[in-house]
Amino acid sequence: MGLLDSEPGSVLNVVSTALNDTVEFYRWTWSITDKRVENWPLMQSPLPTLCISTLYLLFVWLGPKWMKAREAFQMRLVLILYNFGMVLLNLFIFRELFMGSYNAGYSYVCQSVDYSDNVHEVRIASALWWYFVSKGIEYLDTVFFILRKKNNQVSFLHVYHHCTMFTLWWIGIKWVPGGQAFFGAQLNSFIHVIMYSYYGLTAFGPWIQKYLWWKRYLTMLQLVQFFVTIGHTALSLYTDCPFPKWMHWALIVYAISFIFLFLNFYVRTYNEPKKSKTGKTAVNSTSANGVNKSEKLVLENGKKQKNEKANVLLCISNL
Helix, strand or coil, rough: HHHHHHHHHHHHHHHHHHHHHHHHHHHHHHCCCCCCCCCCCCCCCCHHHHHHHHHHHHHHHHHHHCCCCCCCCCCCCHHHHHHHHHHHHHHHHHHHHHHHHHCCCCCCCCCCCCCCCCHHHHHHHHHHHHHHHHHCCCHHHHHHHHHHHCCCHHHHHHHHHHHHHHHHHHHHHHHHCCCHHHHHHHHHHHHHHHHHHHHHHHHHCCCCCCCCCCHHHHHHHHHHHHHHHHHHHHHHHHHCCCCCHHHHHHHHHHHHHHHHHHHHHHHHHHHHCCCCCCCEEEEECCCCCCHHHHHHHHHHHHHHHHHHHHHHHHHHHHH
């Protein structure tokens, strides 16, 4: 009985110790945040970022239901302005990160975070904050897809990418707005300049889309980005760079998840044979029975002409 009587007390002690340790860890993490950014917009608390991301997920769920009985919005001008606006924003972020890291003498192999008020370091921190904000603005990609009833574009990869980037980069800005963090943001912003240029051009309509043959290579460039990120992070771990190790490992796992998802997207989009409206697989504009569409049309026209001639001869013979 004495053992049984002691069990509730020991359980309570374990729970109490765990709660105290959690509270202490929480206080410690907030004690090492970057004081330079604590009064910047969205940085005082994670709640605004989490609320925005939650509203985004709610719109992904409820938006298609709301649009089901409505006509798709025509948003050509909005899309042109939005995409080229994102080109300018990402170009600005890339320039600021490049110039700031160059003037600060950053190393691409290993760079610790400098929390000082050095003008170049503050410039880098500010550019990374804008990078974080740009990920929130990119939620509009999904909003526009749903309003235009392009729900097939709102894939798991699309939602996973947008939601995690905005949410996780709040952590980056709060604790490490500089150092090794600059490399991934600089690389990604450069690729987004190309990506949003492509989307901006496609928004002009079908007349220009025939010249945009390089979409496949844009996806390949995005894949290369993740491999480069993994290599850069692994090198940082190998050189024992004074940057939070858990962030390095988390970034590697995160990049690997994108590699699998983008490879799956690439194979489905570019390597799998397309299906015709009848559901039959077509290869190089050839139907499943091996007859080209144009050849099939010629055969059908030939049969039609032969039948018409037979009908004319029949009519003449009956006169």
